[in-house]
Amino acid sequence: MPEQPLEAGTTIAALGEFGLIARMTAGLGTRPDVLVGVGDDCAVLDVGGEQMLLATCDALLDTTQFLRRVATPEQIGRHAMATNLSDIASMGGTPRYALVSLLLPSDLSIGFMDGVYRGLRAEAERYGVVVVGGNIVGAPTFGVDITLLGQIERGRALLRSGARPGDALLVTGALGEAAAGLHLLLHPELDVPETIVARLKAALVTPVPRVPEGRLLSLLGSVTAMLDISDGLAADLGHLCERSGVGARLDEMALPITGETRHAAQLAGQDALEWALFGGEDYQLLFSSPPAAVLRVIETLSIALDTPVRVIGEIMPPEAGLTLRARDGSISPLPPRGWDHLRSTSGE
16 A cells, blocks of 8 residues: 655654654665665765775754763763764774764853863774864754764675575674663662662763774674664664564573673663663674674684674574564564654653
């Protein structure tokens, strides 16, 4: 059946983030030099030669001054740059140039902005990025909007498409820490050890983009599809499966959830599995690889970068959909839900 037109009064919240993206980008023109456009972590653009151009943008908006309550100005600057760096990492590329647009209320202090830029520059310099321009506009709410450009060798960009049934599904690092950190920040009354609160808060406020890991995975040539986990494991796995035309099964027992996250969930009366599956802002790399290459991938990242990598499931035929194998061996559908910038209201 043809898609029914929406009423003019339909809100963007009713449509949702990805519904709005699909609507706004429907029918967009393209050109042969646009190798990858809308629908992946970065656009991949052919500018001639052996290096392709990667382009991404991401914004950080402090709508309720939540960020300023829980993070230092330097941490805010680092976070804004890190989310963009993670997109370049997920393509296996090298980040190079940044354009920074600032939305500034007139009552912001110079000291606050000095701190934001110290953090922003420090994160950029850590990964070889140069800030080359930007824009400033007065606004009622503080925000940072960054456009980041990177590069990747021709034929080496790691896309969301390419996963095949039978591939193993792997992830770097740990899952659910940022969601746990957010819950603890929103509920300071909880009696959770300060060492755990500090670790989980750091995972939320100052995420570490997996730039070296993404670069190494691209060079290994053993990854069939990859993205970063920003909206939550289940949601982003859904994006990968949609682009690849496959299904997937996760194994609950294999999900890398730290003891600190589990302990915090127990004390908070929450479910650590929910945080790992549906919490956003992890910025780990989720990727697929042929089974024969898995051991080499895990050993290489461990030896070269001391980065833990774990097999958490497998890619299935498309008719299998998304499923989760529970601890008792039962298999149930996995809803591809997670963070939606137009529907979620966590206070950020």
